[in-house]
Structures are given as structure tokens and as C-alpha cells.
Amino acid sequence: MDMLVVISSEAPKKRKIYHKMGCIYAERIKFQNRLEIKVEQAEKEGYCECKYCAGLRGDVRTHKAQILSWTHKKEMEFKFDDHTETLYIKTKIGFWKIYLKDDIDKYLLYHRNTFDANTDYQELIRGEFHRQKDVKQTDSLVKLVEYIDAHDKAKVVIQDDYHNLPRRTKKQKKYYKQAERKVKREAVKRMDTLFAMLERQNPSLKNVSIYERSSVC
Known part of the structure; x- marks a missing residue:
């Protein structure tokens, strides 16, 4: 992990604790004693994680102001489940x-497989989710929120016209290709649905070739 944490160079052996950036206890360390080091180094030197800012619960605590900002600027709703963390x-x-x-x-x-903005929160939580595999495991809550924001903005663009997606970086080009393939798959599905509907109305169309079917539409 490359995450930086805060320690006190004057901490006694029994109170060697490291804190995440933004932790209220890190702010209490005197400036002359405050050091920022990688979490791996802190652990090697015998420092233990602060119970207040540790884990996801701790990240939610230390990012209170930022979460409030995300709520308003990015129009997101955050809910931390104490039972499942x-x-x-x-x-x-x-x-x-x-x-x-x-x-x-x-x-x-x-990411939840299906979504309806009017669905009750408890029902949303109980729904089926899939792992977002293009997102690497990370120790940064900020990176994940930024990804969610970028993902959903791109999805809105795709719903309008995927051709408007940016294609400057390698990652953007890859996402553009994924969107292009998805739109094509959905177009084929719609065509199949249309043919199925026409065949129910006129069973004789089942014997028409794919090229002849195109002229039917």
C-alpha cells in the first residue's frame, strides 16, 4: 500500500499509533513531532492503527466534510451500514x-445489477450486485467515489449518444470500445425482438432469409 499515515516521533512505546490523514487525533500531534510515512513503514516500526480512523468506518469519519461536498456537488447519497460495515x-x-x-x-x-431511483433503500441494499472488475482493489475511498462519478456521467452520455464519449486516454478509448460493443449488442437484441413480433403476426416470415428480412423492415 502507498497510503501515507501520520505518526508522532515522540510517541511512547505503548502508544505508538498511526492515523489516516484527516483523523482528529492526527491533528492533535504537535507540528514538530508530526511525521507522514507510508503505512507499511509505520507497521514495521511497531505502530498500530488508530481505532477511530481505521477501516471503512474510519474513512467515513475522516471524510465527513468531503462526503458532504460530494452529496451536494455530485448529487450522491451516502449511507454507512454499521452492521455489515x-x-x-x-x-x-x-x-x-x-x-x-x-x-x-x-x-x-x-454495482447493483438493476436500479430504479424510486426503490426503497432497504430493497436496494438487498438486491443483487456485481463486482466492478475494471476497478482495482484500493485503499483510497476518494478514488472509488471519483470512479463512480465518472462512470455514471459516461453512462448518461452513452444513453444519449456514445459517440460523444472522450477518447483521449487509453482508458477512455477502452471504455469507448466497450460502449460501442454494448450498443451494437442491444441493437441486435432489438432487431431480434422486432423479428419475433413480426413472425407472431405472420408465421410465414420464419422462412425468410436474414437479407430478405432487412427489406421487410
Whole structure:
């Protein structure tokens, strides 16, 4: 992990604790004693994680101001489930969940398979989710929220016209190709649905070739 944490160079052996950036206890460390080091280094030196800012619950605590900003600027709703220690994020067009995988100490991002903005929160939580595989395991809550925001903005563009998606970076080009393939698959499905409807109305069309069918439409 490359995450930076805060320690006190004057901490006694029995109180060697490291804190995440933004932790209220990190702010209490005197400037001359405050050090910022990688979490791996802190653990090697015998520092233990702060109970207040540890884990996803701690990230939610230390990012209170930022979450409030995201709520207004990005029009997101955040809900932390104390029982499952899972963070749920609702946007205009999607529903997401983030949880900390203990054995790797990193966050995983999941996206709900279906979404209706009018669905009750409890029902949304109980729905089926899929792992967002193009998102790497990370220790950064900020990166995941930024991904969700970019993903949903791109989805809105796709619903209008995927050709308007940016294609400057390698990742953007890859996403554009994915959107293009998806639109083509959906077009084929719509065509199949249309043919099925026509065949129910006129069974003789089942014997018409694909080229002849095109002229029917």
C-alpha cells in the first residue's frame, strides 16, 4: 500500500499509533513531532492503527466534510451500514456498495445489477450486485467515489449518444470500445425482438432469409 499515515516521533512505546490523514487525533500531534510515512513503514516500526480512523468506518469519519461536498456537488447519497460495515452510494442512475476485504486490507467496489431511483433503500441494499472488475482493489475511498462519478456521467452520455464519449486516454478509448460493443449488442437484441413480433403476426416470415428480412423492415 502507498497510503501515507501520520505518526508522532515522540510517541511512547505503548502508544505508538498511526492515523489516516484527516483523523482528529492526527491533528492533535504537535507540528514538530508530526511525521507522514507510508503505512507499511509505520507497521514495521511497531505502530498500530488508530481505532477511530481505521477501516471503512474510519474513512467515513475522516471524510465527513468531503462526503458532504460530494452529496451536494455530485448529487450522491451516502449511507454507512454499521452492521455489515458497508458503504452504500446512490446516484441518479446507479446504486453502489464499498466494503473492506480484511485479508488484503483494501476496498472492493460493487454495482447493483438493476436500479430504479424510486426503490426503497432497504430493497436496494438487498438486491443483487456485481463486482466492478475494471476497478482495482484500493485503499483510497476518494478514488472509488471519483470512479463512480465518472462512470455514471459516461453512462448518461452513452444513453444519449456514445459517440460523444472522450477518447483521449487509453482508458477512455477502452471504455469507448466497450460502449460501442454494448450498443451494437442491444441493437441486435432489438432487431431480434422486432423479428419475433413480426413472425407472431405472420408465421410465414420464419422462412425468410436474414437479407430478405432487412427489406421487410
